[in-house]
Amino acid sequence: MTNLNFSIQSYYFSLLLSLFPTFGWSQTAESSIDTPSKIANLTVLLAERWLVSDSHFDGKGEIRDNLVEYGYYSSLIEVEYALSEQLAAFLHFPFLNYTYSVTPLSLQKEAIWKTGDPEIGMMYNFSPGRSLSVRAGLFLGLPLGFYGQGALSTGDGEFNQMIKLEAGSRDRSFDKDIWWTVYTGINNRTLQYAEEFVFGAAGGRQLIQEKLAISVSLDGIKAIGDSNGAKNINPQSLFSNFRELLNITPQLGFQIHPSLQARIEMGIPISGRNIFTNPSFGLSLFWQNEIL
Numbered sequence: 001m002t003n004l005n006f007s008i009q010s011y012y013f014s015l016l017l018s019l020f021p022t023f024g025w026s027q028t029a030e031s032s033i034d035t036p037s038k039i040a041n042l043t044v045l046l047a048e049r050w051l052v053s054d055s056h057f058d059g060k061g062e063i064r065d066n067l068v069e070y071g072y073y074s075s076l077i078e079v080e081y082a083l084s085e086q087l088a089a090f091l092h093f094p095f096l097n098y099t100y101s102v103t104p105l106s107l108q109k110e111a112i113w114k115t116g117d118p119e120i121g122m123m124y125n126f127s128p129g130r131s132l133s134v135r136a137g138l139f140l141g142l143p144l145g146f147y148g149q150g151a152l153s154t155g156d157g158e159f160n161q162m163i164k165l166e167a168g169s170r171d172r173s174f175d176k177d178i179w180w181t182v183y184t185g186i187n188n189r190t191l192q193y194a195e196e197f198v199f200g201a202a203g204g205r206q207l208i209q210e211k212l213a214i215s216v217s218l219d220g221i222k223a224i225g226d227s228n229g230a231k232n233i234n235p236q237s238l239f240s241n242f243r244e245l246l247n248i249t250p251q252l253g254f255q256i257h258p259s260l261q262a263r264i265e266m267g268i269p270i271s272g273r274n275i276f277t278n279p280s281f282g283l284s285l286f287w288q289n290e291i292l
């Protein structure tokens with residue numbers, strides 16, 4: 001694959017750069033659109049993503065200062081493996097996370113190094129080989145990260161299940177590839193966490209002799225139900241109950257090799273509830289190859 005096509009920022013970092021907990025994801029717009037000509041098309045994304053926060057959205061959506069400065073750095077791998085022309089398996093694994101908090105007055109710092117919550121999933125393509133790709137899938141978020149009562153957590157401690165539907169297409173304009181993807185889904189969270197409605201769209205195009213590409217994604221999450229009396233609400237966290245966010249993510253990609261791409265990206269929160277307000281950043285390497 002020589003094209004530069006981009007992810008819609010799966011996982012909750014889709015929201016604060018695919019956000020760190022999970023709501024289901026699509027590895028790349030290309031893998032959503034293109035049906036492999038051979039079985040077992042493999043794509044791998046290695047990424048470093050981070051967020052430093054001094055403010056948050058409260059339960060009413062107002063911006064408030066944090067009591068402490070909070071930082072989160074995640075090293076992760078995302079894999080999509082096409083089992084056939086219609087069925088693909090997914091893995092998202094934040095294998096090393098560093099999170100810290102600093103109290104402004106005392107400058108006392110607390111920090112932990114832990115793994116995050118991995119996600120596994122399957123997606124089925126209803127329209128292989130067609131210009132419009134339509135896929136549906138099931139994703140499972142596994143509570144293997146560290147869950148604490150304060151901001152120093154790398155997971156939310158609950159087992160969640162996401163049902164997701166997405167559609168996408170690709171075309172050429174002025175001899176350059178252009179592509180778009182839209183998706184929606186429902187995330188069922190356990191342990192008295194609210195269910196969530198998720199949605200988003202992304203689009204991009206190639207530039208400069210197909211060596212450079214740009215894309216922009218808009219991703220949202222909306223909690224379902226009434227938060228009055230709800231437990232596990234912590235606005236100074238990525239893992240709060242009844243969190244909501246609308247996020248826009250511009251991304252720039254560079255073609256290093258026909259099968260290797262480098263990407264830089266920034267997630268910009270537009271609005272939210274019970275979550276941080278600060279932008280997040282990411283660097284990644286994306287590799288794709290047909291192995292059979």
